[in-house]
Amino acid sequence: MIYTYKKIISVMTDEVSTTSIKRLEDGAFIPFDLANTDYQKYLEDVANGAIVEEAE
Amino acid sequence: MASIKLRGDTSGELVIEAPAVAGTNTLTLPASTSTLATTAQTEAIYNSLGVRNLIINGDMKIAQRGTSTTGITGSGIYLIDRFNISGNGYGTFTMSQDTDVPSGQGFSNSLKLDCTTANASLSASNHMVIVQRIEGQNLQHLKFGTSSAEKLTVSFWVKSNKTGTYTNEFYATDGPRHINKEFTINSADTWEKKIIIVDGDTSGVINNDNGSGLEWLIWLAAGTDFTSGTLQTSWDTANNTDRASSSNVNLADSTSNYINITGVQLEVGDTATPFEHRPYDMELQRCWRYFYKYPGNPNIHGCLYSSGKYIGHIWFPTTMRTAPTVSNLTGNYNTIENIGVSQMYLMRLADNSYLSTYSADAEL
Numbered sequence: 308m309i310y311t312y313k314k315i316i317s318v319m320t321d322e323v324s325t326t327s328i329k330r331l332e333d334g335a336f337i338p339f340d341l342a343n344t345d346y347q348k349y350l351e352d353v354a355n356g357a358i359v360e361e362a363e
Numbered sequence: 364m365a366s367i368k369l370r371g372d373t374s375g376e377l378v379i380e381a382p383a384v385a386g387t388n389t390l391t392l393p394a395s396t397s398t399l400a401t402t403a404q405t406e407a408i409y410n411s412l413g414v415r416n417l418i419i420n421g422d423m424k425i426a427q428r429g430t431s432t433t434g435i436t437g438s439g440i441y442l443i444d445r446f447n448i449s450g451n452g453y454g455t456f457t458m459s460q461d462t463d464v465p466s467g468q469g470f471s472n473s474l475k476l477d478c479t480t481a482n483a484s485l486s487a488s489n490h491m492v493i494v495q496r497i498e499g500q501n502l503q504h505l506k507f508g509t510s511s512a513e514k515l516t517v518s519f520w521v522k523s524n525k526t527g528t529y530t531n532e533f534y535a536t537d538g539p540r541h542i543n544k545e546f547t548i549n550s551a552d553t554w555e556k557k558i559i560i561v562d563g564d565t566s567g568v569i570n571n572d573n574g575s576g577l578e579w580l581i582w583l584a585a586g587t588d589f590t591s592g593t594l595q596t597s598w599d600t601a602n603n604t605d606r607a608s609s610s611n612v613n614l615a616d617s618t619s620n621y622i623n624i625t626g627v628q629l630e631v632g633d634t635a636t637p638f639e640h641r642p643y644d645m646e647l648q649r650c651w652r653y654f655y656k657y658p659g660n661p662n663i664h665g666c667l668y669s670s671g672k673y674i675g676h677i678w679f680p681t682t683m684r685t686a687p688t689v690s691n692l693t694g695n696y697n698t699i700e701n702i703g704v705s706q707m708y709l710m711r712l713a714d715n716s717y718l719s720t721y722s723a724d725a726e727l
Contacts, residue, residue: 337688342685343725
C-alpha cells in the first residue's frame with residue numbers, strides 16, 4: 308500500500324518543515340530519521356510515485 | 364613445569380599440572396564426594412543470571428495497543444508489544460492477548476492467533492510469520508562474524524489444534540543471512556515446550572547500531588516462494604526459497620485453526636534455562652523504547668511560546684530507539700515538531716493547546 312503525505316508548516320518557524328512530514332491516512336507525524344521505519348516507507352513510497360501534497 | 368599423571372583403570376589419564384610461575388598455589392577440593400563443574404555447566408549457571416533473555420515481553424504480558432484486534436490480513440501488525448505479524452494472503456485472523464497458558468509455569472498471558480477467514484490454497488507469495496526484531500547493539504556479545512560466535516537457544520511454549528511441522532528461523536538482517544530449523548507440534552490442543560539450538564554465525568557480522576540485527580521468526584504459513592528450495596539449516600546468505608520447510612503447515616487452511624504462544628526466551632549458549640520472569644515495570648520500560656501510548660489522563664497542556672504561538676514540551680518516559688512516528692493524536696494542536704528520541708513539541712496557533720492521547724512508535 309502506498310500512502311499519501313502532506314508537507315507541514317512549522318508553527319515555530321513559519322516555514323515548510325524540513326524535519327517531518329504528515330501521513331494523511333492516519334494523521335501521523337513522521338520525523339525525517341533514517342532509522343524510523345515509517346520514514347523508510349515514506350522514501351520507498353515517494354520513489355514509487357506517492358502523492359506528497361504541498362503545505363497550506 | 365611439573366605435573367602428576369593418574370592413569371585410569373581401563374583407559375584415560377588425568378593430568379594435574381603446576382603453573383609455570385613462582386610461589387605456592389593451593390587447590391582445595393570439597394570435603395565430601397562431589398563432582399567438579401565442567402566449563403559448559405559453569406557457563407550455564409553464568410548465563411542463568413541477569414537479563415539473559417534477548418526477547419522482550421516473551422511472556423506476552425505487555426499489550427499497550429489493546430488486548431484484541433480483528434481482521435488481520437497483512438504485514439507489520441502489532442498488538443502484544445514487540446511481536447509482529449507479517450505476510451500476505453493468509454486469510455484473516457484475530458490476534459489477542461489470551462489467558463490460556465501452560466499450567467505451573469508462572470505465565471499469565473499468551474499471544475493467540477485465531478483464523479476467521481481461511482485460505483486453504485496459498486499462492487506462491489502468500490505467507491504468515493510471527494516475528495520479533497532485536498536491536499543490533501544488544502547482540503554484540505554474540506560475537507557473530509568471528510570464530511568465537513556464540514550458539515543460540517530459543518525456547519517457547521506453543522499450543523495449536525494444527526499439529527505438524529513448523530519452521531523456526533533466525534534472520535540476521537545486516538547480511539542478510541539466516542538459519543532455519545523445523546519443529547513439530549505433536550498433540551492437538553496441548554501446551555508443548557519447544558527448544559531449538561543453533562550455531563553462532565562465524566561469517567556474518569551484526570552491525571553495532573540501533574537497527575534490526577536479528578529477527579526471530581516462526582513460519583505459520585508459507586507459499587512456494589519460501590519453500591521451493593532446501594531449508595537452510597546452517598548459516599548462509601539468505602535466500603527466500605530456503606526460508607520455510609516444504610512440510611510447513613498452513614495455519615490459514617481452516618477457520619478452526621488457532622495457535623497460542625508464550626514464554627519465548629532467546630539466550631546465549633546451548634542450554635535452555637527456565638524462563639526469566641522479569642518484573643512488569645522493567646518489561647514495560649523495555650517495551651517503551653519501541654512503542655509508547657500515552658494513556659490520556661491528564662491532558663498535556665501547552666503554554667505561550669511567542670505572540671500567538673503555544674508550545675507543549677512533551678518528554679517520552681524513556682529514550683526511544685529512534686525518533687518515533689507520532690500518531691493517535693487527540694487534542695488541540697496544529698503540528699507536532701522537533702520529534703527526537705526523548706521529546707517532542709506540541710505546537711498551536713491559539714491558546715488552550717493540549718494533547719489527550721498520542722502514540723510514539725519507534726518499532727524495528
